[in-house]
Amino acid sequence: MTSNFDGLGLNLGNLYRLSDAQSRSISAENPTGEPGKGALATEGLGADAARDLGTGWKVSPAVSIKAGTTFEVADIEGPGSIQQIWMTPAGEVRFLILRIYWDDQEQPSVETPLGDFFASGWGPFAQISSLPVCVNPRNGFNCYWQMPFRRRCRITVENLSEKDSVLFYQVNYQLTQVPADAAYFHAQFRRTNPLPYKQDYTIVDGISGSGHFVGTYVAWGVNNNGWWGEGELKWFIDGEDAPTICGTGTEDYFCGAWAFHVDGNYQTFTTPYAGMPLVVMPDGKDPNAAQSRFSLYRWHITDPIRFRDGLRVTMQALGWRTGTRYLPLQDDIASVAYWYQALPTAAFPELPDRDYLEII
Template sequence: MASFNGLGMHMGNLAILSTAESRSISAENPTGEKGKGAMATPDPAKSPARKLGRGWKAAPYVVIEPGEVKVLAEIAGAGAIAQIWMTPTGAWRSSILRIYWDGSPEPSVECPVGDFFACGWNKYAQVSSLAVCVNPGSAFNCYWEMPFRKRCLITMSNTADSAMILFYQINYVLTEVPTDAAYFHAQFRRVHPLPYKEVYTIVDGITGRGQYVGTYMAWGVHNSGWWGEGEIKFFMDGDAEFPTICGTGTEDYFCGSYNFDVGKENGGYREFTTPYAGLPQVIRPDGLYASQQRFGMYRWHIADPIRFKRDLRVTIQALGWLGDPRKGAEFLPLQDDIASVAYWYQTLPAAKFPPLPSPDYLRIV
């Protein structure tokens, strides 16, 4: 990915000096100000640091009450988010992450926290990629570059009925941002179940100039048999009925092949996680109440961003088999539980996102 003035460091430029100023926001320094970390006074009755005093891990997390919208970061000036780490408690679909750029009233990122970090089924799965890492036991890490010119606002909403605890750290730089740097966006969608013969829309209504950089999907299968024959399609810059880019199958788009299946004798579906693509999560039926197969997949277009000049729409088909594909079977449109996150950069202003589904609709059961 592009870097500027000290952001996006890699092994080839770590020795290059920069005028960028490093800052970090956490519960121990909620404003990110220079020299303002670890200033909290321990609670004399409850804090484990009550005998140690200030500076001894007195405020390492925040509590977000039911219905509360908690401001995690509010940064004035120009700069860029470099890394986000957090480990939220509770149901991840009930915790909504939102990010606003340069004073916009509408979020450019609006997503349940687990799905944003490529872990959509409220269960841990190891993710080892360039853009997102999920590490034991529930450590979410994001490395997407997120430049801003005037202001950055990051919030977390708790839509659950109980309080959540959030440890978090947001690392960023204060620096000049070049005129050709675009703004990061991420949009969540879910359809459950997908209506028969309806194509699933990952994202539509994108207007402006930019590049599409990633897809995460949490796919719950309702039928027996293989479920991933559907093609992903990118309609850009005025495409109508037919897209400019059309893939050859779901597992192909996520950089796998032949059903992600290594054969029954080798364990069937095989999880994998790589820098650019992965199937890090396969949730298998247990023979009792966990009756459906569920999959988590990501594909980052870091080496091959999909450029658009005016507009973009991305869809994928839910397609299985009616009968044996080795004996002349037909495709079967599926009615699955599908959720997705689309990631892209674009100019502002951006089109308003569709309303996020209700907490009941988002719930994973």
């Protein structure tokens, strides 16, 4: 067998390859991921249901995260790689904050509400069938972003709610060697509500170092009647004043066209690389009504956007006004930017407080 990183990139073309990587898994039934330490719990949220069966019979399938506390999901010594994360919460997904720390950094490299991380920021269930993120009935959140680390991986979930939350989770990973050119996974959440008039929305800024941008999720709440997606997305690479990459419209960037309309109505869709899985209309009928909400994702898996020193990504919010003129919108926009880069991680903007995060 070979002692290499082949296991990280397995696909149908190389699934037969042997590797010295060691498979591990962390859940409430094996919170440390140690070999031979699963299904040994004698107490947990399932203990009463298993009282006639005893140890090994689903005694600890989930954890309760008390209001205002942080639960440590995983603390793993490397080298290794996170291969898959499955979670399903019983609680408000915008108030559960996922953080991931690499190699003993104090600054998290992933900081985002749980629902937004899994492209489900608004809360209601919508199936997603994409390559790195799948959401299955009902709010079974799955992440397949590969996340290599060299020394340590620590994952936490903070409950900002005033109510306790229950979290079911499983983190599947491998202990294996990590090549010198492997970058670290990052994800950053932002929200602006409302967007100031004539101001671009910032998806991410302040990235420092070498890496590549791999995805965007947006939860868009419309505050005006009419179409909202004329705005362009722009990538400012390595300190540029003008962007190298500039799209032609919001629906174009998310791989749709002509306002996502089919027969005058929005058409939801979910594909391996892009989708609009959720549309919520206030009266259920008018596709152009104010207070409509949309979830959109776009993964740059085959077309990552490379940068050497840094990156800034912006998005315009544009509709139409009288006289066939653009209308700069003042909408409720939240987003998650996903990228890989070398450490260290630059400090993120301070996460909004609970009242600003709340979906009303």
